[in-house]
Amino acid sequence: MDKPFYIHRLRYHVSLTKLFFWAFLFLSLIYFFFFHPPSSPSDSSRRVLWGGADWEYRVLHSARPRSRAGGHVVLVTGAAGFVGTHVSAALRRRGDGVVGLDNFNDYYDPALKRGRASLLERAGVFVVEGDINDSMLLEKLFNLVKFSHVMHLAAQAGVRYAMKNPGSYVNSNIAGFVNLLEVCKNANPQPAIIWASSSSVYGLNKKTPFSEKDRTDQPSSLYAATKKAGEEIAHTYNHIYGLSITGLRFFTVYGPWGRPDMAYFFFTKNILKRKPVMIFEGPEHAAVARDFTYIDDIVKGCLAALDTAKKSTGSGGKKRGAAQLRVFNLGNTSPEPVGKLVSILEKLLKIKAKKIVLPIPANGDVLFTHANISLAQRELGYKPSTDLQTGLKKFVRWYLDYYLHSGKKSAV
Numbered sequence: 001m002d003k004p005f006y007i008h009r010l011r012y013h014v015s016l017t018k019l020f021f022w023a024f025l026f027l028s029l030i031y032f033f034f035f036h037p038p039s040s041p042s043d044s045s046r047r048v049l050w051g052g053a054d055w056e057y058r059v060l061h062s063a064r065p066r067s068r069a070g071g072h073v074v075l076v077t078g079a080a081g082f083v084g085t086h087v088s089a090a091l092r093r094r095g096d097g098v099v100g101l102d103n104f105n106d107y108y109d110p111a112l113k114r115g116r117a118s119l120l121e122r123a124g125v126f127v128v129e130g131d132i133n134d135s136m137l138l139e140k141l142f143n144l145v146k147f148s149h150v151m152h153l154a155a156q157a158g159v160r161y162a163m164k165n166p167g168s169y170v171n172s173n174i175a176g177f178v179n180l181l182e183v184c185k186n187a188n189p190q191p192a193i194i195w196a197s198s199s200s201v202y203g204l205n206k207k208t209p210f211s212e213k214d215r216t217d218q219p220s221s222l223y224a225a226t227k228k229a230g231e232e233i234a235h236t237y238n239h240i241y242g243l244s245i246t247g248l249r250f251f252t253v254y255g256p257w258g259r260p261d262m263a264y265f266f267f268t269k270n271i272l273k274r275k276p277v278m279i280f281e282g283p284e285h286a287a288v289a290r291d292f293t294y295i296d297d298i299v300k301g302c303l304a305a306l307d308t309a310k311k312s313t314g315s316g317g318k319k320r321g322a323a324q325l326r327v328f329n330l331g332n333t334s335p336e337p338v339g340k341l342v343s344i345l346e347k348l349l350k351i352k353a354k355k356i357v358l359p360i361p362a363n364g365d366v367l368f369t370h371a372n373i374s375l376a377q378r379e380l381g382y383k384p385s386t387d388l389q390t391g392l393k394k395f396v397r398w399y400l401d402y403y404l405h406s407g408k409k410s411a412v
């Protein structure tokens with residue numbers, strides 16, 4: 001017996017609905033897997049924030065050295081970062097052409113990064129918003145400007161965060177670094193590269209003070225491992241393409257406009273808010289110590305590394321001769337226990353800290369750092385001159401001014 005007409009119509013509607021449902025699901029999956037931007041804090045490369053005549057004018061203007069004779073033309077990656085801001089400002093102050101690059105990721109309060117970029121803007125440095133993983137952007141910048149140097153300070157920093165977001169370290173410190181070197185090696189002329197390694201590469205090394213000749217094959221955090229990988233990658237690009245590369249192993253850099261994820265910074269915040277600070281200690285109550293190094297000393301070391309860097313020898317991806325490859329410790333040669341850091345802050349803030357002493361968690365932190373700086377002293381004339389008390393005094397003055405007197409909210 002024939003089914004009534006409305007039954008056929010109903011079936012037709014049901015299969016049409018099913019078809020739409022499956023088509024929608026299929027398209028959603030394609031969008032999610034192929035077009036959905038990744039959520040890593042350091043990846044903003046898919047947002048196009050650059051280009052256009054006005055943008056090009058600003059890049060070219062920023063890249064122009066103050067005097068036409070001499071003067072370097074430097075691309076500073078991570079320019080809105082702590083060290084990047086100070087180095088960019090110092091280069092510009094002495095007349096070099098400086099173009100900044102930063103992805104303004106939200107690893108810590110991006111408002112602080114925007115504040116640093118405004119500071120640079122006023123000093124005549126344009127900070128391009130973009131990612132070191134964006135080859136098209138890097139190529140565009142190198143097509144516009146003949147950079148003599150790249151000061152590569154963009155990185156995923158922080159030792160302990162590597163356990164939470166390992167991918168961001170691989171993305172910035174390895175993939176991003178390789179991407180930058182690929183563009184540098186193809187550039188004509190090739191720039192000389194100075195980049196930020198880290199004292200953490202010494203890892204479980206027991207010999208102190210740490211010398212550049214000591215072993216660095218026992219990293220105790222993924223962060224340290226990616227910085228060590230960077231040093232090996234630098235060797236390869238120097239060897240194959242004739243890029244001149246200088247790695248700087250920074251030792252716990254601190255100071256005004258610093259990083260809110262670092263202990264001295266969030267200890268200050270906690271003490272002011274009457275919240276406890278946790279002081280880590282080693283086995284048998286051994287003090288955990290760092291060779292805290294003040295930002296102005298680090299800036300001098302960075303500029304000296306840039307000024308003594310020899311030219312790369314290759315061009316357009318071809319090596320034409322052996323090129324310079326260097327690595328230097330930039331520390332303070334004066335390790336101080338974390339407890340001492342807290343007692344200096346207590347005096348400067350005139351507030352007693354609520355201290356909780358606890359065993360150092362297995363989170364990648366090392367117990368002790370101490371730089372031997374004789375190589376940097378000899379080759380760069382590097383001579384740190386700021387002790388922890390003096391440096392923290394300057395930091396606290398800035399902190400109070402920036403957060404309390406200006407009414408800004410402190411976010412970690």
Ligand SMILES: O=C(O)[C@H]1O[C@H](OP(=O)(O)OP(=O)(O)OC[C@H]2O[C@@H](n3ccc(=O)[nH]c3=O)[C@H](O)[C@@H]2O)[C@H](O)[C@@H](O)[C@@H]1O
Nearest residue numbers: 157158198199200250251252262263278279280288338365
């Ligand atoms: O110089 C370096 O190689 C590294 O210095 C710092 O790493 P770190 O020395 O661990 O600096 P903080 O995170 O500020 O820690 C300083 C000290 O305070 C200790 N700490 C940290 C946090 C805390 O709650 N309590 C505490 O006692 C740490 O164990 C460490 O000894 C930076 O965060 C890294 O990006 C950099 O590469």
